[in-house]
Amino acid sequence: MLNFNVHFPTRIRFGRGKIEELGGEILAYGNKVLLVYGRGSIKRNGLYEQIMQIFRDNSIAYVELSGVQANPRISSVHQGVKLCREHGVQLVLAVGGGSAIDCAKAVAAGVGYEGDPWDFFTGKARINHALPVGAVLTLAATGSEMNSNAVISNDETAQKLGIGSPVLIPRFSILDPEYTFSVPPEQTAAGTVDIMSHVFEQYFSPTPGTFIQDRLAEAILKTCIHYGPIAIAEPDNYEARANLMWAGSLALNGLLKAGKRTDWATHDIEHEISALYDITHGLGLAILTPHWMRYVLDAQTAPRLAEYARNVWNITGEETMIARAGIEKTAEFFESLRLATSLSAIGVEENRLAEMATKATSRGTLGAFKKLEYQDVLNILHAAYGG
Amino acid sequence: MLNFNVHFPTRIRFGRGKIEELGGEILAYGNKVLLVYGRGSIKRNGLYEQIMQIFRDNSIAYVELSGVQANPRISSVHQGVKLCREHGVQLVLAVGGGSAIDCAKAVAAGVGYEGDPWDFFTGKARINHALPVGAVLTLAATGSEMNSNAVISNDETAQKLGIGSPVLIPRFSILDPEYTFSVPPEQTAAGTVDIMSHVFEQYFSPTPGTFIQDRLAEAILKTCIHYGPIAIAEPDNYEARANLMWAGSLALNGLLKAGKRTDWATHDIEHEISALYDITHGLGLAILTPHWMRYVLDAQTAPRLAEYARNVWNITGEETMIARAGIEKTAEFFESLRLATSLSAIGVEENRLAEMATKATSRGTLGAFKKLEYQDVLNILHAAYGG
Numbered sequence: 001m002l003n004f005n006v007h008f009p010t011r012i013r014f015g016r017g018k019i020e021e022l023g024g025e026i027l028a029y030g031n032k033v034l035l036v037y038g039r040g041s042i043k044r045n046g047l048y049e050q051i052m053q054i055f056r057d058n059s060i061a062y063v064e065l066s067g068v069q070a071n072p073r074i075s076s077v078h079q080g081v082k083l084c085r086e087h088g089v090q091l092v093l094a095v096g097g098g099s100a101i102d103c104a105k106a107v108a109a110g111v112g113y114e115g116d117p118w119d120f121f122t123g124k125a126r127i128n129h130a131l132p133v134g135a136v137l138t139l140a141a142t143g144s145e146m147n148s149n150a151v152i153s154n155d156e157t158a159q160k161l162g163i164g165s166p167v168l169i170p171r172f173s174i175l176d177p178e179y180t181f182s183v184p185p186e187q188t189a190a191g192t193v194d195i196m197s198h199v200f201e202q203y204f205s206p207t208p209g210t211f212i213q214d215r216l217a218e219a220i221l222k223t224c225i226h227y228g229p230i231a232i233a234e235p236d237n238y239e240a241r242a243n244l245m246w247a248g249s250l251a252l253n254g255l256l257k258a259g260k261r262t263d264w265a266t267h268d269i270e271h272e273i274s275a276l277y278d279i280t281h282g283l284g285l286a287i288l289t290p291h292w293m294r295y296v297l298d299a300q301t302a303p304r305l306a307e308y309a310r311n312v313w314n315i316t317g318e319e320t321m322i323a324r325a326g327i328e329k330t331a332e333f334f335e336s337l338r339l340a341t342s343l344s345a346i347g348v349e350e351n352r353l354a355e356m357a358t359k360a361t362s363r364g365t366l367g368a369f370k371k372l373e374y375q376d377v378l379n380i381l382h383a384a385y386g387g
Numbered sequence: 388m389l390n391f392n393v394h395f396p397t398r399i400r401f402g403r404g405k406i407e408e409l410g411g412e413i414l415a416y417g418n419k420v421l422l423v424y425g426r427g428s429i430k431r432n433g434l435y436e437q438i439m440q441i442f443r444d445n446s447i448a449y450v451e452l453s454g455v456q457a458n459p460r461i462s463s464v465h466q467g468v469k470l471c472r473e474h475g476v477q478l479v480l481a482v483g484g485g486s487a488i489d490c491a492k493a494v495a496a497g498v499g500y501e502g503d504p505w506d507f508f509t510g511k512a513r514i515n516h517a518l519p520v521g522a523v524l525t526l527a528a529t530g531s532e533m534n535s536n537a538v539i540s541n542d543e544t545a546q547k548l549g550i551g552s553p554v555l556i557p558r559f560s561i562l563d564p565e566y567t568f569s570v571p572p573e574q575t576a577a578g579t580v581d582i583m584s585h586v587f588e589q590y591f592s593p594t595p596g597t598f599i600q601d602r603l604a605e606a607i608l609k610t611c612i613h614y615g616p617i618a619i620a621e622p623d624n625y626e627a628r629a630n631l632m633w634a635g636s637l638a639l640n641g642l643l644k645a646g647k648r649t650d651w652a653t654h655d656i657e658h659e660i661s662a663l664y665d666i667t668h669g670l671g672l673a674i675l676t677p678h679w680m681r682y683v684l685d686a687q688t689a690p691r692l693a694e695y696a697r698n699v700w701n702i703t704g705e706e707t708m709i710a711r712a713g714i715e716k717t718a719e720f721f722e723s724l725r726l727a728t729s730l731s732a733i734g735v736e737e738n739r740l741a742e743m744a745t746k747a748t749s750r751g752t753l754g755a756f757k758k759l760e761y762q763d764v765l766n767i768l769h770a771a772y773g774g
Contacts, residue, residue, distance in 0.1 A: 008395035014646065015390025063440025209626035212610040212633055219602030226598060239596035242388045246599050246646070259401065259633070357464045 001209045001259040008253055011148045011172040014246065016238075018055045018174050019050055019136065023058035025172040029091025034083055036104040037095045038069070045182050051095065051136070063087045065107070068096070068179065069116060071160065071278055072103040074118050080107030081117060084131065094135045094170075097191075098142025101135050102150035105168040108133045109150075121152060121161035124266045130167040138179040140245040141191035141282060143198060143252030145173035159359075160275035175249065177241035177355040185232045189337035190282025192228035192244060196221055197285040198251040201267060204296075204304060204369040207260040217256050223247045225312070228337060240287040263365030266292045269377055279346055284340040287346070290331035291383040297323055298369040304369070315352045342387020353381040388596045388646040395640055398559040401633065403625075405561050406437055406523065410445035412559040416519045417477025420449040424482045424490040425456070429525065432569050438482065438523070439552040450474045452494070455483070458540045458547065458665055459490040461505050467494030468504060471518065481522045481557075484578075485529025488522050489537035492555040495520045496537075505541060505751045508548035525566040527632040528578035528669060530585060530639030532560035540662060546746075547662035553674040555628055562636065564628035572619045576724035577669025579615035579631060583608055585638040588654060591683075591756040592689060594647035605698045606645050610634045612699070615724060652754030653679045656764055659743035666733055673726040677718035678770040683757040684710055689741070691756070729774025740768040 011020045035051070042048045065080040083089065084107060094104035108130040110117030119125035136328060143148065149164045183191070183382055203217040219320045223243050230240040250256075270284040271293075297305055302323045309315040309326025316322065331341070340346050343353075357378040366372040372380070400408045413420060422438070429435045450480055452467040470476065471494060481491035495517040497504030506512035531537065536551040556703045570578070590604040610630050617627040637643075656679075657671040684692055689710045696702040696713025703709065718728070727733050728739075744765040753759040759767070 001402075001626065001633075003405060004399075005401070007397075011644075012391075012393045014392070015388075015538075209629070211613060211626075212606065212630045212637070215606030215609050215764045216603060216637075219599065219606045222602050223599040239388065239598075242596070242646075243599045246388075250599070250603075258399075259629075284648065 001090045002261070003300070004258040006254045006258045008146065008255075009168070010170050010253075012146070012175060012249070013172060014175040015242075016176060016178055018176050018349050019054070021048075022051065022136065022174060023054045023060065025134060025174075026060055026091055027058060029171065031058070031060045032088055032090045032105065033060055033082060033091045034065055034087075034089045034092045034094065034099050034104075035062045036065045036068060036080060036092060036107065038100055041182065042095055045179070047095065047136070047138070047179060061241070063089065065103070068100050068103045070099050070280065071274055072099045072154050074106075074154045076103050077106040077117050077152060082103070084111045093134065096137030096142040097137070101137075101142070101144040101170070101185055102152060104132070104133050105144070105150035106152050106163065109163065109165065109168060110151065117120040118154060120163045121154070121159075123187065127163060127165040127167060130165070133168060133170045133202070135170045135173040135382070136179075137175050137245070138174055139183055139191055140180055140241070140248040141194040142197065143195070143248050145170055145175065145298040146249040146253040151271070158275055160271045173249070175245050177238055180241045180245060181236045185235075185338070187280070188231050188235070189228065189339050190280045191248070192224050192231070192282070192337065193246045193286040193334060193339065194197050194282035195244070195251045196224045197266060197282070197289055199256060199337070201264045202256040202260065202262045203308065204263050204297065204301070205260040206368055210260045213256055213258060213260055214307070220247050220251050220256070221312050224280055225333060228248065232337060248342070261368045263367050263369045265372050269356070269360050269380065272360045273343070273348060276352060276356065277348055279347070283339055283344055283346065286337070287341060287343055287387070288380065288384050290327055291380050293327040293330065294375065295383065297327065298370070301370055311370055339346040342383070345387065348385065350385055353385060354378060357381055388649070389594055391645040394553070394639045395533065395642075397557050397640075399533070399562060399636070400559065401562045402629075403563060403565055405563050406434075406441070406688070409438065409523065410441045410447065411449055412521060412561075413478055413480065414445060418445070418447045418769065419475055420447055421452055421467060421476045421478045421479045421491075422449045422482065423452045423455060423467060423487050423494065425484075425487055426454060428569065429482055431754035432566070434523070434525070434566060435484065441687055443529065449648045450476065452490070455487050455490045455729065457486050457667065458661055459486045459493075461539050461541045463490050464497055464504050464539060468493075468497040471498045476518065478519045478521055480690050481520065484526030485531040486530040488520070488524075488529070488557070489539060491520050491701045492517070492521070492531070492537035493550065496550070496555060505683055507550045508539060508541070508546075514550060514552040514554060517552070520555060520557045523566075524560055524562050524632070526570055526574065526578055527567055527628070527635040528581040530582070530635050532557055532562065533636040533694045534639040538658070542682060545548050545662055547658045549719060558638070562632050565633045567628045567632060568623045570622070570672070572622075572725070574667070575618050575622070576615065576726050577587075577667045577673070578635070579611050579618070579689065579724065580673040580676070580721060580726065581612045581670070582631070582635045582638045584653060584676055586643060586671070587676065589643040590650045590695065591650050591688075592647040593755055595757060600643055601694070607634050607638050607678065608699050610647045612720060619724060640706040642716040648755045648756050650756045652759050655753045656743070656747050656767065659747045660662065660730070660735060663739060664733070664735055670726055670733065671678065673721040673724070674728060674730055674771050674774070675767065677714055678719065678767050680714040682763065682770065684714065684756070688757055730768070730772040732774065735772065739771055740772060741765060743770055
């Protein structure tokens with residue numbers, strides 16, 4: 001186990017009706033809010049009107065940044081920064097999934113910076129302070145509601161890049177599983193895979209002696225495997241939605257990575273796909289993950305892949321054999337969620353794979369569980385293209 | 388799953404040499420410290436001198452409250468409060484295990500209260516504010532380094548009572564597993580059982596639909612079962628000490644109880660034993676736990692006890708049978724740690740069991756997994772007396 005520092009400062013308000021606590025949470029930081037949301041699903045399900053009522057009851061003034069897209073754009077961030085400055089906003093409140101929350105974080109960081117907030121993503125500038133961020137979560141997937149990270153796309157440069165800073169961690173997040181009842185099956189499936197992928201990126205690590213972290217990771221994987229199919233079949237199943245929602249937050253709040261090196265190669269590759277094609281992140285991960293697993297399986301990685309097969313899928317037998325069986329179980333599980341299984345099936349063009357591999361490795365090798373060079377990434381992309 | 392609020396504000400600094408970060412952590416709150424510690428083990432292992440050097444290097448002034456006992460007394464708390472007031476202390480720093488940290492919390496709460504801090508324990512007064520508390524942990528057991536609770540004994544009234552308040556959660560905790568290398572085998576065993584008991588109190592719950600919490604709980608139990616014996620056999624095994632230390636913090640920081648009703652009957656009974664006999668808390672728990680499990684096993688509780696047997700001990704078979712087998716595995720495991728297995732063996736007198744049962748149930752029935760009345764508690768104590 002490596003040395004680590006962890007801190008989980010987000011106040012979690014979890015469960016049915018927890019929106020009632022929103023007013024009090026906001027007023028701890030001020031009464032001028034930027035409300036960040038997507039394309040109107042919160043108007044259809046009544047959440048928007050509930051929030052308006054809370055704003056009225058608590059004399060909270062607000063401006064809106066709406067229409068934030070699934071892979072949020074830097075143009076939305078620019079717009080949000082402008083609104084915050086014009087209206088003296090004191091807290092950025094995201095209502096939605098990871099896209100709204102990530103956009104809110106980037107806006108919060110940008111307000112106090114004179115240059116273009118994209119500078120944070122390219123490494124040209126550092127985030128030192130930010131407006132406080134709060135979240136009302138409506139999708140179990142990214143974990144952004146309890147962590148320091150944000151990923152934003154730039155159409156002009158065809159880049160999708162991330163930032164991270166402790167000042168971006170939401171001060172509070174309201175997690176009501178009922179808000180995810182209306183998430184359609186494909187989105188529920190993609191969210192489940194996104195959570196599992198976050199766990200994989202931290203579980204598959206070269207660091208020895210991380211027993212407790214690994215058992216915790218397996219706990220979250222089992223939760224996804226148990227409840228993903230239930231939430232798809234019964235969208236209003238509170239127990240399934242609640243377990244998935246809490247799994248999403250715990251998968252990426254720092255708990256699983258504490259004390260270990262983490263991988264993130266699959267995410268890095270997927271970001272290059274969704275930077276070009278605007279596909280759902282979790283869908284891209286579902287296609288890539290089994291191919292990544294097959295590609296990295298070797299004598300050195302087999303023990304951990306076998307441990308995964310044994311502890312998560314209850315497969316017993318000889319090490320390499322069960323490592324392979326665990327990988328195939330993973331692929332079958334993703335397929336059972338009715339997600340596409342090849343890049344070709346979702347419209348990715350074969351002649352752009354090299355470009356993606358180049359961009360993915362432009363800042364060096366990927367991964368830690370197994371290091372990947374340009375040719376490795378291209379091989380994985382080719383395998384995933386065929387499915 | 389029930390609604391819940393959670394918040395983990397403690398900054399964790401985990402690993403070898405993390406004491407280096409102590410100066411910076413303290414100076415965020417001030418430069419006048421009350422140093423709370425026990426009976427000198429930190430002087431023997433060099434930690435005390437390291438801390439003195441950090442105080443000198445950072446111009447931190449300090450006063451000492453030393454000699455805090457294993458079941459810390461309210462008299463130490465009185466003494467600490469007096470020192471804080473006399474010297475204008477700004478932060479209470481505990482160096483030690485749960486006893487030092489619990490004492491530090493009670494002192495921190497008492498400083499701003501005009502009456503006797505024991506009032507907080509009897510419910511006569513409420514904790515509204517406290518001096519900030521920090522911790523340097525030297526024993527993996529109580530979890531006090533990351534939670535809001537403190538347990539203090541009162542010799543005059545022969546009571547051992549607890550308090551809890553968000554303002555008591557340590558602002559930072561330094562967790563260096565190497566500080567536990569010198570913990571002797573019996574203490575290591577008792578600490579391991581203490582951690583497991585904290586998990587049991589939250590795992591054995593009547594709340595349905597808490598899959599993720601239960602898998603996380605099992606992860607921590609497996610960690611204790613795997614590493615407890617290793618840490619006893621090889622006191623300098625960093626991996627074992629590190630996994631146990633982090634297990635202790637995660638077992639009782641709010642993660643496992645989020646969304647469920649919890650039991651705590653075994654702890655409530657044990658507190659009555661150690662209030663009278665000053666035994667090691669973990670030892671009392673090791674004796675009581677298997678008897679509690681046997682006593683509460685019935686048609687309603689069998690499914691969860693069987694789940695425990697299946698997931699933690701890998702026992703398969705018919706429900707009631709494996710529930711029983713899991714209980715016996717637990718008893719055997721505690722025995723394998725060379726802990727006493729009966730109250731009679733540790734000097735408890737049979738003619739005082741009724742008094743303990745009376746006091747344990749003086750504020751109502753105990754437990755939630757199964758509710759226990761006076762006669763139930765007495766039956767468990769009698770069974771544990773014989774072993």
